[in-house]
Amino acid sequence: MLEGKFILVGVTGGIAAYKAAEVVSRLRKLRADVHVVMTKEAAHFIAPLTLQSLSANPVHVEMFTEPKLWNVEHIALAERADAVVVVPATANIIAKMAVGLADDLLSTVLLAVRSPLFVAPAMNHWMYHHSATQENLRCLTERSVHMIGPAEGFQACGTDGDGRMSEPEEIVAELERFFQSQTWLKGKRVLVTAGGTQEPLDPVRYIGNRSSGRMGYAIAQALQEAGAETVLISAPTSLHPPSQVLHVPVMTALEMRDEVIKRFPEADVVVKAAAVADYRPAVQSEQKIKKQGDKLQLELIPNPDILAELGRSKNGQILVGFAAETEELIKHAQEKMHRKNVDLLVANDVTKPGAGFGSPTNIVSFLFPDGRRIDLPQQEKLEIARRLVREIAVLLGVKEEN
Numbered sequence: 001m002l003e004g005k006f007i008l009v010g011v012t013g014g015i016a017a018y019k020a021a022e023v024v025s026r027l028r029k030l031r032a033d034v035h036v037v038m039t040k041e042a043a044h045f046i047a048p049l050t051l052q053s054l055s056a057n058p059v060h061v062e063m064f065t066e067p068k069l070w071n072v073e074h075i076a077l078a079e080r081a082d083a084v085v086v087v088p089a090t091a092n093i094i095a096k097m098a099v100g101l102a103d104d105l106l107s108t109v110l111l112a113v114r115s116p117l118f119v120a121p122a123m124n125h126w127m128y129h130h131s132a133t134q135e136n137l138r139c140l141t142e143r144s145v146h147m148i149g150p151a152e153g154f155q156a157c158g159t160d161g162d163g164r165m166s167e168p169e170e171i172v173a174e175l176e177r178f179f180q181s182q183t184w185l186k187g188k189r190v191l192v193t194a195g196g197t198q199e200p201l202d203p204v205r206y207i208g209n210r211s212s213g214r215m216g217y218a219i220a221q222a223l224q225e226a227g228a229e230t231v232l233i234s235a236p237t238s239l240h241p242p243s244q245v246l247h248v249p250v251m252t253a254l255e256m257r258d259e260v261i262k263r264f265p266e267a268d269v270v271v272k273a274a275a276v277a278d279y280r281p282a283v284q285s286e287q288k289i290k291k292q293g294d295k296l297q298l299e300l301i302p303n304p305d306i307l308a309e310l311g312r313s314k315n316g317q318i319l320v321g322f323a324a325e326t327e328e329l330i331k332h333a334q335e336k337m338h339r340k341n342v343d344l345l346v347a348n349d350v351t352k353p354g355a356g357f358g359s360p361t362n363i364v365s366f367l368f369p370d371g372r373r374i375d376l377p378q379q380e381k382l383e384i385a386r387r388l389v390r391e392i393a394v395l396l397g398v399k400e401e402n
């Protein structure tokens with residue numbers, strides 16, 4: 001999987017920098033073309049010559065030295081990379097990446113990179129848990145950076161806890177998995193719905209819900225990373241659709257239904273992450289509804305259940321549904337899974353802190369009709385989305401069981 005890939009290894013100044021040597025060595029053994037950019041601080045921990053010998057390529061440290069390449073060095077390195085991995089990533093480089101600082105060669109390269117970016121954090125346990133670091137990590141994850149670790153255990157500073165860099169073997173395995181995953185869904189057509197539908201009452205008001213669309217957008221991103229031809233049918237959100245995903249904006253449940261049903265016959269997979277209004281106003285007033293007396297009664301009529309409709313008419317497609325619950329999560333979710341005839345149901349209790357609408361993280365369980373169940377810990381929505389894509393690949397038979 002890594003043969004011939006141009007892998008840029010960024011090394012920063014933490015004690016785990018010595019482990020970068022093993023990462024470079026393992027990547028080379030897998031026949032990757034490895035290029036190292038290190039910070040001056042990293043050069044205190046490990047000699048550039050070591051990494052140069054192991055990578056068999058010049059090591060870059062200084063921004064303003066004689067160029068070793070044919071082009072503006074930082075841009076050339078960034079452009080040629082098939083993937084970039086920062087190992088170890090100190091709290092400092094993570095903060096610089098989060099705000100976009102470019103004050104040395106590595107941070108400048110990282111700003112110019114367009115290829116997938118992997119970060120292996122390594123720092124003292126308390127530095128890792130500082131809210132500034134956590135916010136920076138979240139910011140990077142939201143920008144699709146892949147986090148590897150950190151792991152738990154004894155740290156050089158004498159503390160015990162999480163913050164240790166993941167082992168080189170795990171870091172390289174993660175890169176291999178990534179390049180493998182890019183091919184899983186090649187040629188597959190996937191529909192994703194996202195956001196909360198809006199059901200107009202009059203020209204200025206609507207009935208809506210609290211869905212932010214983040215989960216569905218993260219799924220579209222993860223599907224696109226896995227090579228799927230992705231169509232994102234989205235109710236209004238404040239999010240930017242991932243690049244290379246076909247974005248189809250809709251407003252109401254009826255509009256969403258039309259777009260989904262139209263595309264369903266050609267789809268291999270449908271992921272229904274949208275929060276669809278179960279009811280809509282019976283009448284949509286053409287004029288703004290005026291204040292009237294001390295009571296206003298609205299009549300609502302049912303919307304079609306799009307997922308249930310797909311479940312009835314599916315013909316080989318994989319259907320993934322969601323269940324947003326506030327009580328008896330698994331019981332209600334299982335009932336929905338069978339009633340709507342889905343192949344995988346993602347259940348989440350939207351009342352839990354760190355889960356549900358608007359939150360950058362979620363806590364979900366995957367349920368399968370054969371009774372299997374996978375409970376995931378609280379994670380960024382993009383991490384959950386990538387895990388979901390793995391399960392979809394298994395259901396499609398293009399990947400072995402996890």
Ligand code: CTP
Binds near residue numbers: 278304305324325336
């Ligand atoms: N769904 C749908 N069309 C609807 C309502 C829901 O396609 N009119 C889909 C959602 O996109 C989601 C799943 O059905 O994948 C479950 O949605 P949820 O709101 O949790 O369940 P409901 O079926 O609406 O049941 P209830 O509101 O009673 O919990």
